[in-house]
Amino acid sequence: MDVVVENISKTFGTQKAVDNVSFSVRKGEVLGILGPNGAGKTTIMRIITGFLFAGSGNVFINDLPINKNAYKLKHYIGYLSENNPLYEEMNVIDLLKFIANIHNIPRYKIPTRVLDMIRICGLENEKHKTIRELSKGYKQRVGLAQALIHEPEIIILDEPTTGLDPNQIVDIRELIKEIGKEKTIILSSHILAEIEATCNRVIILNKGKIVANGTSSELRSTNGMKTLHIRLEGGNINDMYNAFSKIENVKFVDILDNDRISIQVDTETDIEKDIFDLCNRFKWYIKELSPIEKGLEDIFRQLTQN
Amino acid sequence: MRIVKILIKKELSNALNSWTLYVGLMVFFCICGFYCWMSDAGVFAHDLASMTPCFNVIKWIFIFILPAFAMRSIAEEKRYGTLEFLLTKPIRTNQLIAGKFLTLVAFVIIILILTLPYYFTMIYLGDTDSGQALCGYMGLLLAGTAYGSISLFSSSVSRNSISAFLLGFILILIFQFFFGMISEITNNYILSEIFLYLSIDEHLDPLLRGIVDSRDLIYFLSLSAIFLFLTRMSIVKMRY
Structure with a gap:
């Protein structure tokens, strides 16, 4: 599924968080969004997921505008947000089952999908623990598992490797690369090496505007x-x-x-x-x-x- | 409806796994039982097998217990970011609010069902008016849903559960108590009638006494609908 962001702007109070941003991501592409704090990365991701409404402009997913088809399109989106909010009182299995139910995964498939995600995200030893008991790295893995459980076509990851140790970071990068061959992935990160390692294309944002857009080598040469x-x-x-x-x-x-x-x-x-x-x-x-x-x-x- | 059911199941299971619910229910039954059976206003003091004393005390306890039960529902979701978590999933705002609201209604129903032993004891003790008791339960259910929607709205506009509780409690008090009081002290007839109509007590008391009037039913249903609509507005506004 292709994601097309067309001239979106978003203002919070008097501050313009996103200023007329346009870009597109095709299926099989991993787009990295880079930018200093407050550049508008998270706001753009929240608009693409349909959580925030854009002040102007629109996001099209397979030519359907998100503002009119949010409910339908959210089925195709897997989102890991920046702070990775999860229900602390739920245990890992219950949380994943809850999300699987919301995504209307057939009941007979849910146990298999939950176990698959537990295996893929390396949560075997933590699956019976409540989220509250998990370390930050494991919480991040649960966040990834819930974002991927319904096999979404579009995956949006806001700082996906925050809190992970170097081995876990490598694992997650490999996972993103593997999934990215068939899906559309948008990820943001402060870690530039991560963007270079995982993304086909990079967007650099500053003060809500795109200041660079291209592959890493293009950015180097257009400098x-x-x-x-x-x-x-x-x-x-x-x-x-x-x-x-x-x-x-x-x-x-x-x-x-x-x-x-x-x-x-x-x-x-x-x-x-x-x-x-x-x-x-x-x-x-x-x-x-x-x-x-x-x-x-x-x-x-x-x-x-x- | 599927999503609403999933949300209700999750909310209820979280609530039932929390000791605060059981402490709340215990306090509720202590107060209710004491007032009903042992106080001067109770059944034995008046030598009358009626559910009215019980209904009167439940009505007042609801004012505390419903804002307390609803205070976390949206305020904490906003605070911990789980509202974003939910609303980036295929869940409509209306479904989210319906899930939260119906959980509160389920909570009210559970409380009322748990008071049924009082009713059966009354029947055993004397000639209890069952019609009145049924009306009373209906009145409390309607009042509970109205309190629930007010509390949900308070939770949606608050940043933490304490302020959500206080706002919900104050708003319910205004509807329960102050509108009636203003109606009594004002000299303007029209204003007095308006405030009297807005007062919850004015509509709940007849039901507790066994009088069913469609105007009272419409009042409670519209009060709930208005506050649910305001809750929706508050959540949608946050996303703009």
């Missing part, structure tokens, strides 16, 4: 600049600095070491020929010429810092 580290032999580092500064397309030069400099140029520019010509002219030997890839973290910081 506008590429960095090259160059190690040279046979000359003085200050002469090298001056010479590189004079190349027309070089935007920024920095001395890294006494034989190494860093330059920044536009992504589109083919600077390598100029570097070779320069070195040839001054009889410098190139010992290293390496492009430095920017991490998602650098891009995130660059796009979201005020």
Whole structure:
């Protein structure tokens, strides 16, 4: 099922939480939403799930608007919210049965589905405990289990790995990747490595607006600049600095070491020929010429810092 | 109706698993039993086998017990985020409110059923008016549903259970007591009639005495409907 978010805006009091946001997610795609606190990630997710009503704009799931078909479309959505609210007084099995009943899973299938989810989410030893007795990591697993129990077509996960230990995080990432092959997944996280590891596409939000949208590699390349580290032999580092500064397309030069400099140029520019010509002219030997890839973290910081 | 049944089952099972319900019921029966059988206003003091003393005390206990039972229902769901949990599932706001409200009605029915031994004792002791007793039970059920809807509304507009209880209690007191009082002290005839009509006592007392008037039934049903509608408004507003 495809999810299309069209020009949604949402205001709380005087604060605009989401400002004219549009994007779409196709079946088999895992979309990551990144953004600093208060960027509007949770609000967007709540609007897609039909819990909040958008101030303007709409969300379409398989071409059906959520505001008019919320009841029907909620059957296709599995949602794990940010704080993972659960009924603390219920035990794991009862909670999963309750959710399975709400999703109208046939009665004879419920025990199997509950046991499947307990196995998939690693809750075998905790299944008879009440939610109150569980650690944060296990609560998160129960949250995931309830979101997945009805085999939803669209899975929305708000910070799904919060509170999990590194082994559990890897397990959950694998699970998301596996499920993501056949479903539509939207997930938000503060952990950039997680987004890079699990998502096909990333949206970066800042102050309720989309500031970047694309695959991790697209984001890196659309960032506008590429960095090259160059190690040279046979000359003085200050002469090298001056010479590189004079190349027309070089935007920024920095001395890294006494034989190494860093330059920044536009992504589109083919600077390598100029570097070779320069070195040839001054009889410098190139010992290293390496492009430095920017991490998602650098891009995130660059796009979201005020 | 399927969703409403699931919600009622969940609410009732949570309530029955909590010791507070049993403590509440114990306190209820202590007060009710003492007033009915042992106090100066009781059956033996008047030497009359009537359910009226029992109904009178239940009416007042309902004012405390229903806001107490309903105070957590929506306020705590909002506070702990489980309202979001429920409303992102295929549950309509109306179904959610119906589930909560019918659980309260079920609670009222359970309390009233548990007082049936009093009625059978009365029959054993003397010539009890069964018609009046039936009307009384109906009146208490209607009043209980009205109190329940008021309490549910209070819970929906409150951030925690204590404020939900206090608001529910005050609102019920206003309908139960203050409207009647204002009606008595005001000199304006029209205002006096309006406040008298709004007073719960004005409509409940005839039923407890065994007089069934459709206007009283309409009053209780519309009072419940109005507060359920306000509860819905409050939940929907929160989502805008």
